[in-house]
Amino acid sequence: RLLQRSTHGLQLTEEGLRCQRHAQRVVDEWESLQAELHGEPETLRGRLRVMVPHAFGQAQLLPTMLAFLAQHPQLSLEWILEDRRPDFIAEGIDCAVRVGPVDEPRMVALPLAEVPRIVVAAPSLVQATAISTPEQAQALPWISLVTYYRERLLLHDAQGRAHTLSISPRLLSDNLFVVQQAARAGLGAAVVSAWLVAEDLAQGRLVQLLPDWQAPALPVHVVFPAARQQPP
Secondary structure, rough: OOOEEEEEEEEEOOOHHHHHHHHEEEEHHHHHHHHHHOOOOOOEEEEEEEEEHHHHHOOOOHHHHHHHHHHHOOEEEEEEOOOOOOOOHHHHHOOOEEEEOOOOOOOOEEEEEEEEEEEEEEEHOOOOOOOHHHHHHHHHEEEOOOOOOOOOOEEEEEOOOOOEEEEEEEEEEEEEEHHHHHOOOOOOOOOEEOOOOOOOOOHHOOEEEOEEEEEEEEEEEEEEOOOOOOOO
8 A cells, every 4th residue: 555545635655655765766776877878977966855963064064065065066955953863754864964873773874984072171160170080070060961971971091991970960951062052151061072172172261171081982974774775
């Protein structure tokens, strides 16, 4: 059964959606073959819906996205900034960029990079106390980026030693920019992506705590369902 009737009219069933995607792949492959036989370079066309994390997509991936569109003038792109996992079928998402581990068994994950993470705080928060060990840092007020940590925080050093901090966060948020701003304001220490705070560190708005200790780097992947054709 490919169609079902609802109060909103006719809609494709999940089986119908699979047939539609299969038919589209056949058309795309045929057009690609035709272009190859005629000695023409393959042209990407149509529309892509891509979901990316808000901060990473805005600050790190935007130049790459603009260059990609410049190379493919017949392609349009819906660039969705969301800090959540998409429902690929229900939302019509073609692919997503995931910062962090990919643990869904039916998901294809193409590795892109890794994001180093460091411990930072406002100078005003630590000016009266020398923080040189994880135990000392644990006693500070904290800001948690709940996507990756809440009350427990894993750090490791260059020798491979690991230390888990038990923290009591004053603020918890799922938004990296909120965590950055709260750390600047002196609300607490935080673990953040190194790229995000490079300018803050250079300008003295933040200082790096425990430079010999870091949180595990986060992998970055392009992900899409295994049954879907690989995105361009």
